[in-house]
Structures are given as C-alpha cells and as structure tokens.
Amino acid sequence: MASKPRVKIPKSVAAGDVITIKTLIKHSMESGQRKDTQGEAIPRDIINQFEASFNGNVVFSVDIHPAVSANPYIEFSAKVSEAGTFVMKWTDDAGAVIETSNDVAIKG
Amino acid sequence: MNISRRAWLGTSAAAAVAGFFGVSGNAIATVEDVEKLIGEFGGSATAEDGGPLQLTTPEIAENGNSVPVSFVVESPMSDDDYIESVIIMASENPTPEVATFHFTPGSGIAQASTRMRLAKTQDVYAVAKTSKGMLYKVSNNVKVTIGGCGG
Numbered sequence: 001m002a003s004k005p006r007v008k009i010p011k012s013v014a015a016g017d018v019i020t021i022k023t024l025i026k027h028s029m030e031s032g033q034r035k036d037t038q039g040e041a042i043p044r045d046i047i048n049q050f051e052a053s054f055n056g057n058v059v060f061s062v063d064i065h066p067a068v069s070a071n072p073y074i075e076f077s078a079k080v081s082e083a084g085t086f087v088m089k090w091t092d093d094a095g096a097v098i099e100t101s102n103d104v105a106i107k108g
Numbered sequence: 109m110n111i112s113r114r115a116w117l118g119t120s121a122a123a124a125v126a127g128f129f130g131v132s133g134n135a136i137a138t139v140e141d142v143e144k145l146i147g148e149f150g151g152s153a154t155a156e157d158g159g160p161l162q163l164t165t166p167e168i169a170e171n172g173n174s175v176p177v178s179f180v181v182e183s184p185m186s187d188d189d190y191i192e193s194v195i196i197m198a199s200e201n202p203t204p205e206v207a208t209f210h211f212t213p214g215s216g217i218a219q220a221s222t223r224m225r226l227a228k229t230q231d232v233y234a235v236a237k238t239s240k241g242m243l244y245k246v247s248n249n250v251k252v253t254i255g256g257c258g259g
Binding site: 004033057059060062066067070077 | 222
C-alpha cells in the first residue's frame, strides 16, 4: 500500500530524557467522501491506526479518521529510561500493517 | 446576459465548494455531534474549559487539505496521574472525528501534532481525559480559504 515510512528519532539520549519522534508515511488517505468523474463514490481507504511501542510496551497510539490529511504526519513524545527499540506500526483499512523499528542508545 | 460579476463569482465559489464535497452534498456534522462525541469519549464527566490543555491551530488556513494541529497537556505523566487520551474534532466536517491520541506514562509529555482536513471555516475542538477521569476542553476557530474534504 505505501512506501517505507520516514521516522525521525535521536540515535542516543541521556537516560530519563523525553524525546520527540516525528513520523511521516506516504498514503492517499482516501476519505470515502469523494466521487469519481462518473459520480460513483470512491471507497474509503485510510490508515486508521498508528501505534508506537518501546521494548514491547505501547507508549503512544492514535485512532485515525478520514479527516487526517494525506501522507499522515504524526509527532509525539516518549520517555527513554533505558536503551531499547522503538517499533512504529501503521494499519490501513484493509488490515495491512507497515512496521519500522529504530534502536535508541543511552549516552555515555 | 445580465449576470453581474459579483453574482457570478458567488455561484462559481459555491460550485467549487460543491466539488470538494461531492455532487450530492454530504451531510455536515454539527456542534451537537461534537457534544455527543465528547459524551462518548468522557463518560459522565463534565468537561472543564481550558485547564492544562493547549491547542495550537493556525488562525487562517490557506489550504483546508492540510491544516497543522498540535496540542500539549500539562501533566506529571506519572503512573497514577497521567493524560489518558486526547480527541480532536472538527465541528463542521462531514464527520467530526479527526483523531484520538492515547498516551501512557511512557509518553513522557502528553503532546502530539498532525495535519488535518477542514471542509470550511469552523471550530476545532480538543478534549483531554486524565487517568482520574477529569475532562478538559478547548476550541479554536480556523478560517479556511480553500476547503479540503475531498483530498
């Protein structure tokens, strides 16, 4: 459905820091409100769920509705108290899942 | 031909808007729908105005297809006192829900930003729910010069 998402996340942080994570995924986010040239409704096709977990625990998630723009951009925070891996997951209406993972190390 | 320029501009603008909504003209949500959603979101609690919740939207959005929206809720974000979720709603879109954000103490700060579609000039609502069941509500008016419920 979509190409590889972009995730901007620091590679190493001081323990206990709250970091900002920025994500962008390419997707048309067809709202289901539009009609094609024949007047037929174009079926809805959006990413309806985003989830971020750190070392297996969900830290942040979003229920997404058609009012979110195409190529959804999501920025959020997370607290990092140990080295580990962030896994981001996007799920679309068809149930397809795109996953990325990013390692974060502790400075020093 | 006796069409004044002003009248013609008016019709073409209306036609352009109809284009964005689809020819049949879809139903538009109302403030009541927003109130109902807040009820479903927060249960029996009554939403307090403002409080620790800050919503940032542009005053004027030139393109309704991509309107930046962000919020931050002041909270200790500890295990027993944190922001559980924040719902963003657009009162006059075809459907009022934009997105619901779920936080955990591991989020560190209850903040997020995204970009949304706005069909026309309207109020954007944010409601935050704490882990103790408190509700905070704010709304911002956003003027949209080109609507964007089509995409």
